[in-house]
Amino acid sequence: MVNWGMIGAIISPNVGGWLGALTMSGKVKQPDGKAWYQTLNKPSWTPPSWLFGPAWTALYSGMGYASYLVYTECGGLTDDAVLPLSLYAGQLLLNWTWTPIFFGKQKIGLGFAHMLALDATAVACTYSFYNVDPTTAYFMVPYLGWLSFATCLNYSIWQRNKPKPKI
Template identity: 75%
Template structure:
């Protein structure tokens, strides 16, 4: 017999991630056929692109299962589950919206700020889950580790791609438009 609650809790974060990724399809490509992200300077420790899909599927599934555990441990949507599940929903929304900020708008610096807000929300969610039952917090630990890695990667890409100062025709220095968040 299928447990629709567990299935739904696992599918919801994955579906949000798929929708977020799907919105980035058809990105404008450079004349040589490369997408914006492919043209950025990245650190040597950047994972290969094929790794992100499987990694996020596992992470979303783990955190979805943890949310189901919190829901059932608290007896559904009760006073005890409101804060942990609200934190969960908030960090999921931040997670899903990072992709359009970084990849869609090409805002690396704003993406980094967004990621720091996500990190904070995910830590708060994990702590609140752990307080319900430690196992739920443990299910969130791989996610926190990946977010820490992703934050370092976002920061490194931001640092590597800051525009160099350009000279204006009248001799003044300009930092260029991409310098802004």
């Protein structure tokens, strides 16, 4: 028997990520035809662009499965599920809205501030998930690791691309 609830929980976070990526693809070109992101001064440890899609698909799927575990352990949308699933929804919304801020609006510093809020919410979500079902840590901790890396990358790109002060 197909567990449609589990499948929906795994696919749902990916949908927002895919929609964010689709809205940004092919946009924000510079006069030389390069995408804005390609023109930025990035650190040598920046992953190749092709890695982001598979990484986020795996991470979104893992956190979606963790949300399913919390939902089932709490017996559905019960009082016990309200806090962890609200934190989950909040961090997911922050996650999805980072892309339009960083890429769409080209606000690297605001993207970094947004990322810090996402980090805090994701940690709170992971902690609340763990308190419901410790197994969820296997699916949320890789996400926290990637967010930590992404936060450092965002900060580095922001620092490397600040406008030079006029003398």
